[in-house]
Amino acid sequence: xxxxxxxxxxxxxxxxxxxxxxxxxxxxxxxxxxxxxxxxxxxxxxxxxxxxxxxxxxxxxxxxxxxxxxxxxxxxxxxxxxxxxxxxxxxxxxxxxxxxxxxxxxxxxxxxxxxxxxxxxxxxxxxxxxxxxxxxxxxxxxxxxxxxxxxxxxxxxxxxxxxxxxxxxxxxxxxxxxxxxxxxxxxxxxxxxxxxxxxxxxx
Amino acid sequence: xxxxxxxxxxxxxxxxxxxxxxxxxxxxxxxxxxxxxxxxxxxxxxxxxxxxxxxxxxxxxxxxxxxxxxxxxxxxxxxxxxxxxxxxxxxxxxxxxxxxxxxxxxxxxxxxxxxxxxxxxxxxxxxxxxxxxxxxxxxxxxxxxxxxxxxxxxxxxxxxxxxxxxxxxxxxxxxxxxxxxxxxxxxxxxxxxxxxxxxxxxx
DNA sequence: AAGCACTCATGACATTTGTCATCCCGGATG
DNA sequence: CATCCGGGATGACAAATGTCATGAGTGCTT
Numbered sequence: 001x002x003x004x005x006x007x008x009x010x011x012x013x014x015x016x017x018x019x020x021x022x023x024x025x026x027x028x029x030x031x032x033x034x035x036x037x038x039x040x041x042x043x044x045x046x047x048x049x050x051x052x053x054x055x056x057x058x059x060x061x062x063x064x065x066x067x068x069x070x071x072x073x074x075x076x077x078x079x080x081x082x083x084x085x086x087x088x089x090x091x092x093x094x095x096x097x098x099x100x101x102x103x104x105x106x107x108x109x110x111x112x113x114x115x116x117x118x119x120x121x122x123x124x125x126x127x128x129x130x131x132x133x134x135x136x137x138x139x140x141x142x143x144x145x146x147x148x149x150x151x152x153x154x155x156x157x158x159x160x161x162x163x164x165x166x167x168x169x170x171x172x173x174x175x176x177x178x179x180x181x182x183x184x185x186x187x188x189x190x191x192x193x194x195x196x197x198x199x200x201x202x203x
Numbered sequence: 204x205x206x207x208x209x210x211x212x213x214x215x216x217x218x219x220x221x222x223x224x225x226x227x228x229x230x231x232x233x234x235x236x237x238x239x240x241x242x243x244x245x246x247x248x249x250x251x252x253x254x255x256x257x258x259x260x261x262x263x264x265x266x267x268x269x270x271x272x273x274x275x276x277x278x279x280x281x282x283x284x285x286x287x288x289x290x291x292x293x294x295x296x297x298x299x300x301x302x303x304x305x306x307x308x309x310x311x312x313x314x315x316x317x318x319x320x321x322x323x324x325x326x327x328x329x330x331x332x333x334x335x336x337x338x339x340x341x342x343x344x345x346x347x348x349x350x351x352x353x354x355x356x357x358x359x360x361x362x363x364x365x366x367x368x369x370x371x372x373x374x375x376x377x378x379x380x381x382x383x384x385x386x387x388x389x390x391x392x393x394x395x396x397x398x399x400x401x402x403x404x405x406x
Numbered sequence: 407a408a409g410c411a412c413t414c415a416t417g418a419c420a421t422t423t424g425t426c427a428t429c430c431c432g433g434a435t436g
Numbered sequence: 437c438a439t440c441c442g443g444g445a446t447g448a449c450a451a452a453t454g455t456c457a458t459g460a461g462t463g464c465t466t
Contacts, residue, residue, distance in 0.1 A: 010309060011287065011308040011309045012308070012309045012310060012311050012312060013221070013285070013306075013307075013308040013309060013310055013311075013312055013315060014217050014220065014308055015312070016224060016311065016312020016313070016315075017217065017220030017221045017223065017224040017312060018216070018220045019312075020220065020223050020224035020227060020312070021219060021220040021223035021224065024223060035309075082216070084214065084287075103216075104216075105214040105215070105216040105217055106213060106214045106215045106216060106238075107215060107216060108215050108216075108219065109215060109216055109218070109219020109220060109222075109223070110219070112216060112219075153393075155393075155394070155397060156389065156391050156392075156393030156394030156395070156396065156397045157390070157391070157394065158390060158391055186359065187360070187361060188359050188360065188361055189359075189393070190356075190358075190359030190392070190393045190396075191358070191359030191360065192359070193359065193393075194358060194359045
């Protein structure tokens with residue numbers, strides 16, 4: 001009995017290559033390839049998939065939300081997250097969303113099929129390096145608004161821009177930015193954005 | 204007679220998957236997989252490769268430099284660049300470095316093998332969307348130092364940090380930043396960094 | 407009911423940025 | 437030879453940013 005696998009990744013090249021690689025395994029059958037997160041839950045139900053392999057960074061519905069949707073729609077289907085960037089914060093969020101595994105894209109290719117089998121068996125698969133980082137980095141210290149403001153600041157606009165985007169007064173924006181800088185340890189707005197992003201605190 | 208292909212990409216998962224996908228083609232033989240750009244030229248010579256598939260973003264030697272190295276070491280070997288981000292500036296730089304093709308990672312998987320065959324035949328393969336963007340975006344307006352300073356600014360440090368990193372006076376740094384902001388159209392330092400990065404003007 | 411954390415806002419203040427004029431030097435380029 | 441361009445620097449000035457104290461309202465705990 002083969003493992004029925006659904007793959008979702010926004011980069012078509014990666015998605016296709018991944019499907020080809022895993023399709024070679026005799027015990028794995030790739031039943032669907034999606035380019036974004038929106039249709040994943042439906043596909044899992046419709047095709048009675050056993051495992052869903054999801055990229056964290058995707059247009060439309062992101063991987064974390066898609067994972068939660070899959071778990072809701074089909075609790076018997078395991079979720080394996082695959083990501084380009086090993087942001088510590090992502091790991092915890094993904095696990096809370098019901099993922100069974102979390103690997104980064106520079107893990108050796110042969111380990112991937114094994115990871116799929118493990119999560120299918122109900123085991124958890126977590127990149128050990130990432131797990132360690134996740135423990136040291138801990139939870140996000142940012143409040144929702146602080147994260148919102150940092151996100152709005154991430155494309156480099158002025159305080160006025162951010163205030164407009166977040167529907168806040170300029171003074172308030174500066175306060176939140178100041179708080180975010182203190183909590184992240186950044187000395188400038190841009191540094192705070194970078195640090196928060198690297199930790200996966202901005203979603 | 205098969206096409207002897209060398210693949211270099213820093214993400215092991217992608218690299219392996221790509222190799223698996225292309226290895227399925229009867230007329231393509233993957234003779235080497237590398238994780239960075241440093242050994243590519245040597246590998247191409249040693250293995251008498253016909254085509255080198257290189258990622259632009261790699262640790263150590265970047266893809267553009269690796270492409271130039273390959274062309275120098277073995278002019279008969281064609282280079283196909285593959286990139287995650289469709290930065291217009293990369294395209295021109297890659298072509299100037301001697302690449303024959305340039306595709307982004309979200310092109311359909313089946314077109315990839317065809318792209319390899321095309322560059323092997325001596326044809327050029329360029330993502331049409333990217334080609335158009337490249338024309339509108341044009342050359343980098345930044346001088347070398349301006350780009351240096353922007354790069355140093357890209358991790359969010361203060362003017363003092365940048366000055367130290369670039370061995371310049373703080374006033375000079377501010378002048379270069381000001382010039383870079385004017386040329387990129389950014390209204391803040393961070394925005395200028397983002398715009399320059401998006402255009403592929405920072406390497 | 408009191409305490410606490412989060413949200414939103416002002417106003418005042420010291421720094422930091424961004425802008426501009428101006429200078430010197432060296433290498434192209436006319 | 438003169439001129440222009442890039443690299444490097446200084447000083448002055450206006451605007452933006454970062455910091456802090458303070459206040460008020462909401463909602464959740466204990």
